[in-house]
Amino acid sequence: MSLQRTPLAPPAIAFGAGIAVASVTGPGILLAAWLAAVTIGMGLLAFGRTRGATVVLLAGVAAVGALRGGGAPLPPDHVARLELPSVAQVDGRLAAEPTRWAPDRTRLLIDAAHADGSPVSGRIQVTVYGVPPPLTDGQRIAAPLKLHRATGFRNPGTFDYAAHLAREGIRVVATARAESLTPLDDPSPPWSVRVKRAAIAAMDRALPPASAALLAGLLLGDRTELPRDIDDAFRLAGVYHVLAVSGFNVALLAAAVWALCRLLRLPRRASAAIAIVVVIGFALVVGPSPSVLRAVVMAVLVLAALLLERETSVTNSLALAALAILAVRPGDLFDPGFQLSFAATLGIVVAPLPRGAVLGALGVSTAAQLAVLPVTLAHFNQLSTIGVVANLGVVPLAGAATIVGLVAVSLSFLSETVGVVAFDAVWPVLLALRGVVALAARMPGAVVHLPAPGRIAVQGGVERGAQAVGWDPTAGAPFSWESGCSSSRSESRRGRSCDRPTASCA
Known part of the structure; x- marks a missing residue:
């Protein structure tokens, strides 16, 4: 390359x-x-x-x-300029769906409008204790909030939660009691929220609680109801990535829609257009996490190439996805999810993978694990020793559960009875997935805790990554865009510009 x-x-x-x-x-x-x-x-x-x-x-x-x-300086009326900590009567609008992360705790994101009657601006992350009233994205609420500045752990070298919140535009956090929340209007939830709620409700009706929570994690990245022991098992087995919506899910969805359209004998361009619409709609339902945005941008580029009958380059699509995301959300550069997503995809794309189904799958898993190793050490100080092997069993099962689960959710919207039959088909797959993950998590030394790599090691990793895409930072011959574009066009004419089509949405 x-x-x-x-x-x-x-x-x-x-x-x-x-x-x-x-x-x-x-x-x-x-x-x-x-x-x-x-x-x-x-x-x-x-x-x-x-x-x-x-x-x-x-x-x-x-x-x-x-x-x-x-970044721009904070406006004069920003809530971070208030005298903090303090208690204030705040009203504003919910910026996202409420997130329940414990039976009696819910997280809200509020775009503040007034504090004690004075106009303010800025986003506040609120932890609500108790069971709040029904709330939805875009709804106006009011509550007395105990405000304080966002802070993180004070241990040197640990994850800086305050910096993470700042990158999300949150400088102030707060706590409140659920009974003190007052909805000020009752808007209809956005269509994406209604679809997500209906999908989760269909899973809850048709499957046992643990299996429904696992399928919600696989399909929608929603791990709210996932039992702690199952969550920990996926972490220890080094396969937690299957519970985070990423290129794996988007590729399966795009491929399934494309195959269905072709089965219905739709033209290639119409099939690509329909797949683009479905992929974008899926992203709106699951939310704009870095891995979702990266996967959707790459999938849309690949499908657009089919729509326009042009060849595409996976690495070019990856670079364009990074540019697009960072141009809109520059703080994502420091987000572990962004780094893990792009590192794993780049590792898979540039690695020399062996032939054969088993060896190829092992090569993909190894390439991804090695690529994300510096990131996992830097942010989490841990190394999975079993993940490469565990992925051989987990990824096929997760893929099957994702495809059948998507079919079951779609059918449940049309007929609950037919949907239940499809959910019954996915249940044994979910049980098998849990069994494989539990077995891998019980292996001695499945996770090894190591110190974060030093600056020299990180610099060496960056240089190796740059060399992997053909650029040696230590060399004196810079790249010429003119020759690059002309070569890319000539490769496209020969029909060989797609570096690894099967990994286009990995």
Whole structure:
């Protein structure tokens, strides 16, 4: 693989690097650097100095990334500017569906409008104790909240929860009693919320509680009702990724819709268009997590290539997905979910996989595990020793449960009786999945706790990742966009620009 076949990799890396250094550079310097890079780069292009222009323009892209990652200052009326900690009567609008993470605890995200009668702005994360009244996304509520600044653990080197909340636009957290919440209106839930609620309700009616919770995790990434022992088993077995909606789910959904449309003898373009609509709708239902956004962007690009009858490059799609996500949500660069999703996908795409079903599956699992190893060590200080092998049994079972589960949920919307029959078919698969995971989790030394890698090790990993896509950071010959694009076009004409079509939505 080379940069001539992946021309979007350099700007994606440069943009991410700019976001990474945004906190140590002022906006005035960055704006000046961007203007200088554009001016010098255009001048070099005018004189035919393509290589030099490429380097300078990439520096300009990095400056744009730093400007985007720097963030805007808090407005004067932001809730973080109040005297905290304090208790205030706050009203606002729910920014997302309530999340119940314990039987008597619910998490709300409120876009504040007033505090003690004064206009305010900003998002507050509220932990509600007790059972709240029925609430939905977009609903206006009021409650007395105990406000305080977001803080994290004070242990050096541990996960910085306050920084994580800040990247989500949350600077203030609060607590409240459920009986003190007052709904101010009663809007109809968005269609995506209604679909998700109906799907979960159908699973709850047709399956035992533990199996229904597991299927909700597989299909929708909803682990709210998943029993603690099952949740811990998936973590210990190193297969927790199947419970987070990602490219695995999106690829299965897109492939199933495509196959169904082709079975109905629909044209290729119509099949691709229908699959795009279904994939985007699925993303709206499950929520915009980094792994979902990455997978959906890549799936839409691949399907759009089919729609337009063009070839596509998986690595180019991955780079474009990173650019698109970071342009809208630059803070995701530091999110473990973003890093794990892109690292695992890149590892699968660039790894030399062996032939054969078993060896190929083992190679995919090994490539993904090795790619995410620095991330898991940096954020979680743990290494799964059984995950590579466990995936050989877990992934096929999870795939089968996902496909049959999607069919069962779809049929339940049409006929509850028919849906129950389909859910009965998926139940043995869920039991087998739980059995394999429990067996792997009981293996001695399934998870080994290790220290986070040092700065030199991280730098070496980044350099190896860059070399994997054809760019040696230590080499003196920069990449030329002109030659890259022309080579990409020539590869497309020969029909060989898709690096690994089967991994397009991994």
